[in-house]
Amino acid sequence: MNTNFLSVFCLLVCIAEAKNEYKLFNVLNYGARADDRTDNTMAFLKAWSDACRWRGKSTVLIPQGSYMLNEVIFSGPCNSWMNFQIEGRLKAPSDIYSFKTDSWISFRYVNNLYVGGGGTLDGQGAVAWAKNDCQKNRNCRVLPGTMTFQFITNGYIHHMRSINSKQNHFTLYGCKNMVLTKLKLIAPFNSPNTDGIKIALSMGITITSVSIGTGDDCIAMLYGTKGVRISDVFCGPGHGISIGSLGKNNGEEDVDDIVVKNCTFSGTNNGVRIKTWSSILQTTTHVSNIHYEDIVMDKVQNPIIIDQNYCPSLPCNAKGEVSSVQISNVSYKYIRGSGNADVAASLQCSPNKPCQNITMENINLWPSGRSRKLNNECLHVIGASYGTQIPHACI
Ligand SMILES: *[C@@H]1O[C@H](CO)[C@@H](O)[C@H](O)[C@H]1NC(C)=O
Numbered sequence: 001m002n003t004n005f006l007s008v009f010c011l012l013v014c015i016a017e018a019k020n021e022y023k024l025f026n027v028l029n030y031g032a033r034a035d036d037r038t039d040n041t042m043a044f045l046k047a048w049s050d051a052c053r054w055r056g057k058s059t060v061l062i063p064q065g066s067y068m069l070n071e072v073i074f075s076g077p078c079n080s081w082m083n084f085q086i087e088g089r090l091k092a093p094s095d096i097y098s099f100k101t102d103s104w105i106s107f108r109y110v111n112n113l114y115v116g117g118g119g120t121l122d123g124q125g126a127v128a129w130a131k132n133d134c135q136k137n138r139n140c141r142v143l144p145g146t147m148t149f150q151f152i153t154n155g156y157i158h159h160m161r162s163i164n165s166k167q168n169h170f171t172l173y174g175c176k177n178m179v180l181t182k183l184k185l186i187a188p189f190n191s192p193n194t195d196g197i198k199i200a201l202s203m204g205i206t207i208t209s210v211s212i213g214t215g216d217d218c219i220a221m222l223y224g225t226k227g228v229r230i231s232d233v234f235c236g237p238g239h240g241i242s243i244g245s246l247g248k249n250n251g252e253e254d255v256d257d258i259v260v261k262n263c264t265f266s267g268t269n270n271g272v273r274i275k276t277w278s279s280i281l282q283t284t285t286h287v288s289n290i291h292y293e294d295i296v297m298d299k300v301q302n303p304i305i306i307d308q309n310y311c312p313s314l315p316c317n318a319k320g321e322v323s324s325v326q327i328s329n330v331s332y333k334y335i336r337g338s339g340n341a342d343v344a345a346s347l348q349c350s351p352n353k354p355c356q357n358i359t360m361e362n363i364n365l366w367p368s369g370r371s372r373k374l375n376n377e378c379l380h381v382i383g384a385s386y387g388t389q390i391p392h393a394c395i
């Protein structure tokens, strides 16, 4: 081989390699300052923008330290996969009037996104919670959630702590093929609307090894949520793992194919819950193929609940208002532990659309705490029960 050939060879191979070269974009090189005061929004955005344009794989690095960060949107599409590595602590402004949208940190339109790094997202929610009047005021100001993923395909969200979110900790909308793992989400039990993970119009979502203690649902799956696998989730305090609420608005897409397995609920209001609004609205929305298995309840108020008369605020529950959401193929298997109110399973389905094919298999729930005795209550339920049934099955 002559040297000419080698250099031509290298020229070709080296260009090909350079094209896919991995590159690190450290926010400190873009003027970010970990001093807890400086607004780092522009620095982070510049780092993101360069990384997103880079032709190879890239990492935006936020090293250890505490960074003040305003509302920010990291948008794609990007040229290659993106790794957003948060090793430090990000702090939101506590003033809710500094937000224009309902999210603090958003990622949009990215294909192959990694977000993780062991860092902390501090939503600084304490001041905002007192300003949440959404139970009373229909035109209330929607508070910003901590981290929102919109139209992300292939996402890996991992190793992060989110504390004191103003509203939801994590929100997924229009996402496909996402894994959320090794997350710790924390807010006080009485912080309003601080859902742990809220999902809508998304499919192929895996949530595993996640610990959630918050003031609303640990996980909420809304319209158009399909193909979700939840396992090894600890929930408490909080309002449980919920499907819904559904049936309040027209045209909501179905919720289908959800598996919740090997999860623990401790001191929560609800365990596994499906809720649909009591409403005169005629919908064709279905909730089907929902499977709960290997669930441990520890002093849970409503361990198993289907509530088709959901009405946390007016107007609803007027005479004749019944949910028209159809629930079918729901199975509960190996659910054990304690309840601390009167009911183990409360299945309140709609007279308009009775629940179809609800199965209970090996349920063992006993009273604890304030509870002396547990009963099951069924209304408009069609299904069957198998194996151990403590207390007595009502289907
Ligand atoms: C079930 O969850 C526990 C912790 O909650 C975990 O240690 C265990 O590995 C999980 N088992 C399976 C089969 O996923």
Ligand SMILES: *[C@@H]1O[C@H](CO)[C@@H](O)[C@H](O)[C@H]1NC(C)=O
Binding pocket: 289, 290, 291, 329, 330, 331, 357, 359
């Ligand atoms: C009832 O639902 C279970 C899954 O929960 C399914 O395996 C079964 O085939 C369904 N039966 C009917 C009659 O649809």
Ligand SMILES: *[C@@H]1O[C@H](CO)[C@@H](O)[C@H](O)[C@H]1NC(C)=O
Binding pocket: 286, 288, 289, 328, 329
């Ligand atoms: C219920 O499960 C059965 C058996 O798996 C399936 O054939 C049927 O389509 C399911 N019903 C709904 C509404 O998905």
